[in-house]
Amino acid sequence: MLTRRFLPLGAGAVLLASASPGLAQADAAACDAFPDRPITLVAAAGPGSSMDITSRQIAEPLSQIAGVTVNVVNQAGAAGSVGYNYLRSQPHDGYTIMTMNRTLTLAPYTSGSDFDPEMLQGIARSVSDWEVLIVDADSPWQTAQDFVADARAASQPTVFSGPSVGSVANITAFQFARVAGFEFSYVPSPSGGEALLGVMGGQIPAAFSEPSETWGQMQANEIRYLGVASPERLEIMPDVPTLKEQGYDLEANSWRGFVVPVETPDCIVEKLDAFFNEAIHSESYVNAVNNDRSAINYLDAAAFDEELRRADAEAAQIARDLGIL
Amino acid sequence: MEQILSGFAGALPTVFSIEGLLVIALGVAFGVIAGAIPGISSALMLTLALPFTFDMPAVLGLSLLASIWTGSQYSSSIPAILINTPASASSVPTTIDGHRLHQMGRGGEALGVSLITGFIGGLAATVVLTLIVIPLGQFALVFGPAEYLGVALLGLAAVSSMADRSFIKTILSALFGLAIATVGLDLFTGARRLTFGVQELTDGIPLIPAIVGLFALSEVAIQAERLRSNSVKASGSARVVLPSLKTLRWLGRVTGLSTVVGIIVGIMPGAGGSVASFVAYSEGRRIAHEPENFGKGSLEGVAAAETANNAVVAGDLAPTLALGVPGSVPAAIMMSALLVDGIWPGPMLFSRNPEVVYGLFVALALANVFMVVWGLCVQPLALKMASIRAPILLPSIVAIVLAGAFASTGSMFGVYVAAAFGVVGYLMRKFDFSCGAAVLGLVLGPIFETSLRRALGLSHGDPAIFVTQPISLLLILVSLVLFSMPFVRALRRRSKAAEA
Numbered sequence: 027m028l029t030r031r032f033l034p035l036g037a038g039a040v041l042l043a044s045a046s047p048g049l050a051q052a053d054a055a056a057c058d059a060f061p062d063r064p065i066t067l068v069a070a071a072g073p074g075s076s077m078d079i080t081s082r083q084i085a086e087p088l089s090q091i092a093g094v095t096v097n098v099v100n101q102a103g104a105a106g107s108v109g110y111n112y113l114r115s116q117p118h119d120g121y122t123i124m125t126m127n128r129t130l131t132l133a134p135y136t137s138g139s140d141f142d143p144e145m146l147q148g149i150a151r152s153v154s155d156w157e158v159l160i161v162d163a164d165s166p167w168q169t170a171q172d173f174v175a176d177a178r179a180a181s182q183p184t185v186f187s188g189p190s191v192g193s194v195a196n197i198t199a200f201q202f203a204r205v206a207g208f209e210f211s212y213v214p215s216p217s218g219g220e221a222l223l224g225v226m227g228g229q230i231p232a233a234f235s236e237p238s239e240t241w242g243q244m245q246a247n248e249i250r251y252l253g254v255a256s257p258e259r260l261e262i263m264p265d266v267p268t269l270k271e272q273g274y275d276l277e278a279n280s281w282r283g284f285v286v287p288v289e290t291p292d293c294i295v296e297k298l299d300a301f302f303n304e305a306i307h308s309e310s311y312v313n314a315v316n317n318d319r320s321a322i323n324y325l326d327a328a329a330f331d332e333e334l335r336r337a338d339a340e341a342a343q344i345a346r347d348l349g350i351l
Numbered sequence: 352m353e354q355i356l357s358g359f360a361g362a363l364p365t366v367f368s369i370e371g372l373l374v375i376a377l378g379v380a381f382g383v384i385a386g387a388i389p390g391i392s393s394a395l396m397l398t399l400a401l402p403f404t405f406d407m408p409a410v411l412g413l414s415l416l417a418s419i420w421t422g423s424q425y426s427s428s429i430p431a432i433l434i435n436t437p438a439s440a441s442s443v444p445t446t447i448d449g450h451r452l453h454q455m456g457r458g459g460e461a462l463g464v465s466l467i468t469g470f471i472g473g474l475a476a477t478v479v480l481t482l483i484v485i486p487l488g489q490f491a492l493v494f495g496p497a498e499y500l501g502v503a504l505l506g507l508a509a510v511s512s513m514a515d516r517s518f519i520k521t522i523l524s525a526l527f528g529l530a531i532a533t534v535g536l537d538l539f540t541g542a543r544r545l546t547f548g549v550q551e552l553t554d555g556i557p558l559i560p561a562i563v564g565l566f567a568l569s570e571v572a573i574q575a576e577r578l579r580s581n582s583v584k585a586s587g588s589a590r591v592v593l594p595s596l597k598t599l600r601w602l603g604r605v606t607g608l609s610t611v612v613g614i615i616v617g618i619m620p621g622a623g624g625s626v627a628s629f630v631a632y633s634e635g636r637r638i639a640h641e642p643e644n645f646g647k648g649s650l651e652g653v654a655a656a657e658t659a660n661n662a663v664v665a666g667d668l669a670p671t672l673a674l675g676v677p678g679s680v681p682a683a684i685m686m687s688a689l690l691v692d693g694i695w696p697g698p699m700l701f702s703r704n705p706e707v708v709y710g711l712f713v714a715l716a717l718a719n720v721f722m723v724v725w726g727l728c729v730q731p732l733a734l735k736m737a738s739i740r741a742p743i744l745l746p747s748i749v750a751i752v753l754a755g756a757f758a759s760t761g762s763m764f765g766v767y768v769a770a771a772f773g774v775v776g777y778l779m780r781k782f783d784f785s786c787g788a789a790v791l792g793l794v795l796g797p798i799f800e801t802s803l804r805r806a807l808g809l810s811h812g813d814p815a816i817f818v819t820q821p822i823s824l825l826l827i828l829v830s831l832v833l834f835s836m837p838f839v840r841a842l843r844r845r846s847k848a849a850e851a
Contacts, residue, residue, distance in 0.1 A: 073398035074683040082402065100398075101761065104553035105536065111550070137541040140550070182811050190538045213808035214538050216621050216801055219676045219683075223620060226674065227492035229809060242675035242697035317693045 057293035060120060064095040067284075068124040070109025072102035076238075080152065080282045081125040083315070087308035092301050105133040105192075107140040114145060118287040120294035123149065127282045128194055131337040135345035136192025143338045147290055148330035150302035151283035153315055154323035155236035156256040157198045159269065160249045162228055170206075170253040170272045173232065177208035187221040187230045190214050195221070197344055198234040198255060198278040204347075205274045225249060236280060237262065241319040255279070262319055281323060283330050299327035354705060355481065362710030365410045366717070374407070375714055378415045379721040382422020383729055387430055389438045389567070390559050390755025390765075393423040394680035401684055409692040409707050414714030416685045417664070421473060421718040424624060424661050425726060428465040432458055432653070433737035434748050436567035438755075440558055441624030441660040443790045444632035446566060447513065448645065448652030455648050459734060463593040464650050465657040466726040468606050471599075472658030473719040475610045476617075476665035481712045485701070487666075488673020491618050496809060497816050499802035501826025502619065506626050506795045508833035509633030512645050513788050518837050524785040528792020531556050532800070539804055551764040559759035561793060564772025565779070565786040567752040571745045572777045578741055591730045594650075602654045605635045609658035616659070617666020620678035624660040625794045631659030633833060665715060672696050672708055 065088070069081040081098045089096040101109040109124055116122035124146075133139035159170060167173040177184040184203075188195025196212050203210035213230070215221035218239055224230035226248050237260070243249045253269040254260055255278040269276050284302060286295065305311060306324055315322055325333055365371055378400070385391045396419050404412030427438035432449035445465060452461040480487060510525045511518075534545045535555030546552040594602065609631040616627035635655030636645045645652045667678045668685075675697035677683035686696055694704055701708055737744070756769035776786050810816035818824050 072680070073394045074680045074687070078398070079687055086402075102554075104550050107550055107553065137536055137553075138543060185809055190536070190541065192541045211808065211811075213805050215805065216538065216797075219678070220620050223491055223670070223674070223676050224495065226676075227495060229495040242695035242699075245695065246675070246698040248674070248698070314691065317690050 053291060054293075056119070057291060057297070060294050060297055061092050061094045063121065064097055065089075065092060065120075066116075066122045067096055067098050068109050068113055068122060069098060069100050070102065070106045070124060070126055070130060072100055075102070077125045077127055077282065079318075080127075083311055084125075084152065084284075084302075084305055087305040087311050088301060091304045091308070105137040105139040105141075106130040107133075110139070110141045113285070114287060116287075118289035120286055120290050120298055122286070123298070124285050125282065126285055128280045128337060129192075131334070132192055132194070132197065132341045132344070135341050136348075137190075143334040145288050146285040146334065147288045147295055147327070148325075148332075148334050149284040149286060149295065149298045149327050150306060151281055151323060151325040151330045151333060152302075152306045152311075153320045154279045154281045155238050155320050156254050156260060157194065157234045157278040157280070158237060158240070158254045158266070159202070159232060159252040160222075160225055160235050160240055160244075161232050161252055162225055163247050163250050164228065165231075165250070167250070167252060169267075170269055170274060173252055174206040174208060174274075177203075177206070177210070180209075183209040183211040185211055185213050185231055187213050187215050187224055187233050188235070189218050189221070194278065194280045195234040197348070198276070199232075200348055201278065201344075202234070202255075202269070202274065202276055205276050222249070234278070237319040260321070262321070279323075283325070283334075285334070295327055302327075354701065355709065358701075358705035358709030359713065361706030362410060362713055365408060365706070366414065366710050366713045371411060371414065371714070372717070374411050374415045375418045375717050376721050376724075378418025379422040379718050380725050382419040382424075383426040383722065383725045384422075385419075386423025386426040387438055387729070387733070388755055389427075389430065389436055389563050389752050390758040391423075392439065392559075392759070393420050394684065396420075396423055397681050397684040401688060404688045405691055409689060409694055409704070410710035410714070412688045412692075413685055413707065413711045414718075416681070416688060417668075417711060417715050418718040418721070420664055420681050420685075421661070421715065422722055422725065424473075424664055425466065425469045425657070425722050426729070427660075428469070428653075428657050429462065429730065429733050432461045432465065433733055434567060435570040436748070436752055437562055439624070440562060440790065440794050441628045441663070442656065443562065443566075443625065443787055443794075444509070444628045444656035445653055447632075447787050448647075448649045450570075451646075451648035452650070452653070453737075457648070458737070459590050459592045460594070460650065461653050462591050462730045462734065464598075464602070464653050466723060466730065467594055467599065468602060468609075468654040468658045469661040470719050470723050471606055472610045472613055473661035473664065473722065474716060476614050476662035477712060477715045477719065479610075479614060480665040480669055480715075481709070484669055484708070485673045485698070487614070487618060487669040488671075490615075491620065491670035491674060491676070491678070493822065494619050495820070495823075496802040496806035497820055497823035498826065499619065499622075499798060500806060500817065501823040501830070502616065502622065502626065502630065503795050503799040503802060504830035505826055505833070506629040506633065507791065507799065508830040509629045509791055510785075510788050511833055511837050512633050512636040512642075513785050513791070516783050518841075520783055521785045521788045524779065524788035525792040527784075528789035528794075529796045529799075530792075531561075532793050532796025538801060539808075551760070551762070555797070556793065557760050557765055557768055558790075558793065560756040560765040560768035561772045562790055563752045563756050564769040564774075565776035565789060567748060568769060568773025569776030569780050569786065571748055572773070573780060574741060574745055578745075591727070591734060598650070601640060602651060604638050604640070605651045605655045606658045608634055608638060609655045610662045613659035613662025614666035614669075617663035618669050618678065620670065620676065622798065623667070623679050624663045626798065627659040627663045627666075628656040629791055629794065631655045637833070661719075668711070668715075672700060672711075673698065675700075 069078040071077040085096040101112040113124040186199035427442040431437040431442040431446040435450040612631040671682040756765040
């Protein structure tokens with residue numbers, strides 16, 4: 027079952043097959059042979075970014091499973107547009123795959139990027155990073171309720187920081203302020219690291235972050251996690267309560283996954299689906315993800331493809347709420 | 352102290368093994384060679400090397416990355432001096448004096464000074480890092496947006512050191528740089544500013560192609576003109592001259608200050624080598640023996656910039672190791688190499704894995720030594736290359752720098768930007784505007800704007816935030832003094848003339 031968008035295409039293929047058997051045979055041959063040359067994994071961000079690291083972590087197990095070299099190529103820029111357009115410009119034959127994250131689904135609405143999930147076919151989602159509410163360890167707040175009580179009483183809006191406007195951290199802060207009922211303002215930092223330093227240095231009251239970015243500081247008691255925006259407590263930190271159990275109905279995470287152009291033949295998508303399933307559950311990838319304090323949150327091709335569409339609709343709604351659109 | 356000693360004891364056997372020394376030597380060699388090519392950033396080099404670290408012990412993996420970084424920080428000065436093309440933004444100030452020296456036939460001296468002062472800056476910063484890494488890292492927490500604004504202003508004050516002929520034209524050049532720095536995605540609203548629908552401009556004017564155009568292509572055009580009028584002389588010295596002890600002592604003032612500037616700017620996340628070398632160049636002139644020579648071929652100018660951008664590496668590592676917050680992309684890549692081994696940087700690193708931290712420090716010191724060795728091997732070759740006859744050399748430069756511009760953006764866009772800035776740079780130089788000041792504006796503009804808006808965001812719009820904190824107040828006052836110096840000097844000259 028590869029989503030209903032593939033039905034017309036599939037039907038077309040059947041028609042074509044009856045009309046010109048030669049072409050179908052060529053297609054079938056391409057499918058059987060796939061992959062017989064190196065696969066390119068496009069990271070839509072620069073070296074050292076989370077998409078880049080995910081790409082490099084999956085490249086090795088993927089190449090072992092697929093039996094061909096997997097090259098990681100960085101196509102950074104324009105809020106993911108560069109990577110997206112690069113993927114679209116390559117032959118739709120499964121040899122070029124893009125690594126993406128949730129921010130890319132927000133970008134068309136928040137910064138006018140070219141990203142269009144309708145032109146993509148999901149292959150797999152690999153991991154999710156749940157958002158955590160962080161404050162300075164020296165702050166008086168021990169729980170999310172303490173924090174919200176002060177934020178509600180404050181005469182000025184409470185400042186949150188994180189990466190650029192339209193980032194997952196920004197949107198989560200917006201949703202949290204709305205659910206908890208306080209005034210907030212967002213002051214972006216050039217990078218998540220600088221927002222973290224601002225919180226640790228006491229210049230910025232609070233931020234939303236991910237365990238993969240702030241685990242070390244939390245362990246070292248430099249910052250405090252007031253709550254995690256997950257449906258239930260996370261295995262890696264059973265002592266940190268969810269925002270939900272503290273009375274704030276909020277779920278937010280940042281995920282990473284893999285996509286190909288929508289025109290990619292079904293049989294190749296099926297093969298990639300199986301490759302990625304195995305690679306994501308391989309020992310080396312799982313270890314890398316655990317070391318990052320991220321969490322495997324696998325979806326197969328069909329489910330991830332649906333999730334992409336859902337994320338798009340959600341992003342449009344968020345942009346309307348935020349007043350960006 | 353005890354911790355330091357036991358850390359060293361645990362680390363020395365690994366670092367001083369055959370593998371350890373080989374890793375450092377090869378890492379530096381790779382850094383030096385790739386770093387001399389415009390367009391190949393240290394972030395790219397470290398990413399390429401990252402997979403090799405996965406199968407190494409953590410200490411060696413980090414040593415490899417730190418060695419590459421060290422080598423690349425140094426070698427961007429080679430093309431800056433010889434062909435007026437800084438391989439990265441951190442060597443732009445080096446170009447100003449270094450290339451002038453080369454034209455005066457003293458390129459060998461400039462190369463020698465850049466190598467040795469870079470070594471001194473890198474080594475001294477490593478020693479400081481080893482002794483006080485935790486307090487140094489904590490220092491990063493003091494820097495809020497208001498302090499960033501102060502540092503950006505201090506860097507911008509470097510325009511007063513760049514004014515060669517016309518102060519007004521230099522200021523205008525810096526303003527041009529600041530203006531084009533506003534192109535691109537607005538961090539605060541997500542709006543696309545001045546991109547005119549060009550997707551590639553969303554991330555702003557790419558720095559390396561702009562530098563390549565402003566410096567290298569304009570230089571080639573001007574040289575080619577001289578070629579036609581047959582007035583070109585074979586410039587450049589035949590060999591590399593290392594500075595004597597006497598020269599080094601004379602450079603000591605500038606080198607010392609630049610080391611401090613390099614460490615402090617390195618600690619500030621997001622600032623890095625380019626800001627450090629601009630600030631050091633501007634501050635260096637203030638305390639130099641011969642400030643009047645800055646911009647006209649001063650060895651002190653070369654030393655100021657090159658010491659600082661090598662000291663940055665150690666400074667950058669302080670918050671990475673002590674707080675677990677990487678201050679730059681190379682530092683972030685080093686952090687991810689640690690994470691692969693399940694080691695989290697941060698305060699606990701020092702009690703849990705002291706051998707990793709102190710092993711890295713030893714490797715960093717060794718990398719600086721190897722940097723001198725490889726530098727001495729590469730420099731004579733580079734010098735020879737630069738003295739090839741102009742009709743052959745000039746087209747080769749164009750080919751190399753355009754390839755670099757292509758590599759830095761991964762598309763033809765970089766080449767177009769380089770070509771456009773080549774024309775701009777040529778015209779600027781013809782009419783005595785300053786390309787260095789334009790790059791200064793382009794580099795510091797985003798930091799200036801972002802910190803201004805962040806500070807005002809945090810203070811809910813109250814500008815008092817800039818003057819109520821001691822560090823930002825001090826930085827702002829110092830930069831105001833620097834800005835006004837040329838005017839004060841001019842006034843004094845006028846009053847003296849009136850008296851006479």
